[in-house]
Amino acid sequence: MTTAEATPPSQRTRVRRLAQLGHFDRATLYAIVDAAYVCHVAFADDHGVHCMPTACWREGDHLYIHGSNGSRMLKLAASGAQVCVTITHLDGLVLARSAFNHSMNYRSAVIYGMFEVVRDADKAAALDTFMERIAPKRSREVRPGDPNELAATTVLRISFDEAASKISTGGPKDDEADMALPVWAGVLPLALQPQMPVVDAAPTGTPDYVQQWQDAASARTLVEVTS
Amino acid sequence: MTTAEATPPSQRTRVRRLAQLGHFDRATLYAIVDAAYVCHVAFADDHGVHCMPTACWREGDHLYIHGSNGSRMLKLAASGAQVCVTITHLDGLVLARSAFNHSMNYRSAVIYGMFEVVRDADKAAALDTFMERIAPKRSREVRPGDPNELAATTVLRISFDEAASKISTGGPKDDEADMALPVWAGVLPLALQPQMPVVDAAPTGTPDYVQQWQDAASARTLVEVTS
Numbered sequence: 205m206t207t208a209e210a211t212p213p214s215q216r217t218r219v220r221r222l223a224q225l226g227h228f229d230r231a232t233l234y235a236i237v238d239a240a241y242v243c244h245v246a247f248a249d250d251h252g253v254h255c256m257p258t259a260c261w262r263e264g265d266h267l268y269i270h271g272s273n274g275s276r277m278l279k280l281a282a283s284g285a286q287v288c289v290t291i292t293h294l295d296g297l298v299l300a301r302s303a304f305n306h307s308m309n310y311r312s313a314v315i316y317g318m319f320e321v322v323r324d325a326d327k328a329a330a331l332d333t334f335m336e337r338i339a340p341k342r343s344r345e346v347r348p349g350d351p352n353e354l355a356a357t358t359v360l361r362i363s364f365d366e367a368a369s370k371i372s373t374g375g376p377k378d379d380e381a382d383m384a385l386p387v388w389a390g391v392l393p394l395a396l397q398p399q400m401p402v403v404d405a406a407p408t409g410t411p412d413y414v415q416q417w418q419d420a421a422s423a424r425t426l427v428e429v430t431s
Numbered sequence: 432m433t434t435a436e437a438t439p440p441s442q443r444t445r446v447r448r449l450a451q452l453g454h455f456d457r458a459t460l461y462a463i464v465d466a467a468y469v470c471h472v473a474f475a476d477d478h479g480v481h482c483m484p485t486a487c488w489r490e491g492d493h494l495y496i497h498g499s500n501g502s503r504m505l506k507l508a509a510s511g512a513q514v515c516v517t518i519t520h521l522d523g524l525v526l527a528r529s530a531f532n533h534s535m536n537y538r539s540a541v542i543y544g545m546f547e548v549v550r551d552a553d554k555a556a557a558l559d560t561f562m563e564r565i566a567p568k569r570s571r572e573v574r575p576g577d578p579n580e581l582a583a584t585t586v587l588r589i590s591f592d593e594a595a596s597k598i599s600t601g602g603p604k605d606d607e608a609d610m611a612l613p614v615w616a617g618v619l620p621l622a623l624q625p626q627m628p629v630v631d632a633a634p635t636g637t638p639d640y641v642q643q644w645q646d647a648a649s650a651r652t653l654v655e656v657t658s
Contacts, residue, residue, distance in 0.1 A: 246473035246482035255473035257519040292484040304580040353531040386634040393626035404617040
C-alpha cells in the first residue's frame, strides 16, 4: 500500500481497535464489497438509532442500495442523513489455547457519509447492473421494470470517499507461555456458500448463471459466483 | 402466535415494510439469534452514527457481546447509550419473472434498547457460556482467563424486550400477467457453512466439536453446528 492508501481518509475511519488490521486502499475495499449481497445501514431519527440490512452492489466508486419509495430508511437516506454502511464477512472461528485469545476471522468494510439519489434517468441502468452482478445476462431475459415500478423504486448511492476495511485472518495468536498447553488449536472456517438451486420454472432450460450456481454448490466454492 | 406475540412491543419495533413478514414471538427471535455468531451494533456519538460488527451469543432472555475495555463501542454501550442491534442471515436470492419482483430470502432480528454491564463476578461464567455455545466442553480444556485478562474485558448484555424478527422465505412472487413469461424463475439459496478445520495443534487428538464441524463441512450442513 502507498502511504496515502495506508492513511484513514477521516477521523471516523481511523481503525481504533487492532489498528494493524485496518486497510484503506480501494482494491481491498472493493474486494470486500463485491463479495457481499447485503450491507447494514445505520441511521438515526427521532426514535433513535436504527440498523437495517439491505441488498447492495458496487458500480465504480459508489455503493448502491434500492427499495420502495415508502421505506423509512430510504426516505431518510435520500434526505441527506448521515449514515454508516457496514459489510461483514465472517470467515471463521479462531480457537486459541487460552480463552482470552479466541477470536474470529472476518473481512469488514465501513462506509461513512451521505447517500445521493440516483436520477430517474439512471435508475433502470443501475438496477440492471445489480441484476447483472447477481445473474449475468438475466437483465435481458426478465420483464424489465415498467414506468410505475421504476417510479415506485428509490435507488441511492454513496461514495467510498470515507471508508475503511478491516481484515482478520490466519490462525490463533497465543501467548508464548500457552503454546505447550495440551489443547486443540486452530480455525473452524465458515463461508457463505451457494446451495442447489430451487427451480420454480425453467421454460427455456437452465441459464448459465443457474448452472454456475449449481456447479458452485456442488464444488463447494463461491469463487466464480462472487468474483 | 398469540395475539401478544403478534404485536410489536414498541413503536420502534413495528415492522414497516412488508409487515406480514414480521414476527414478535420469542421462539422465532431466539432461533434467529442462536443461529448467529455475529451481530451489528448501531450507536451514535459526536462523530455521527456507527455500525460495528461484533461477536454475540444468547443466554436466557439476553443477548451478550464482549470486548476490550478500550473499545469505543463498548464504552459507549456500557454508558447506557441507546443502540440498535441487528442480526441478519441471508438465505437466498429470489429470481422472479419480472425485474421488479426479484427479492432475497432472509431471517433478521432487530433489538432496540440499552446494554447493561455484566458484573465482574458473572463475567467468567458469561464468557464460558459463549465458548460452550461455539465448542461444547472447550471451556474446560483451554487456559481460563486470568484476573488481568478478565479485568481487561467488558461483557455487556441487552434484553429482548424491544425486539422484532423478520423472515422472508419461499419462491418468487410474480404478477399473474408475468407467469407465462419464458424466463427461469426460482431461488438461488445461500448458507453460511462450516469448512474443513485448519489445525494448528492437536496434542490430544480431535475434540468432538472439531469432529462435528468437520462432519458438517463434509455433509454440507450447519444444522448440528448451529442448533
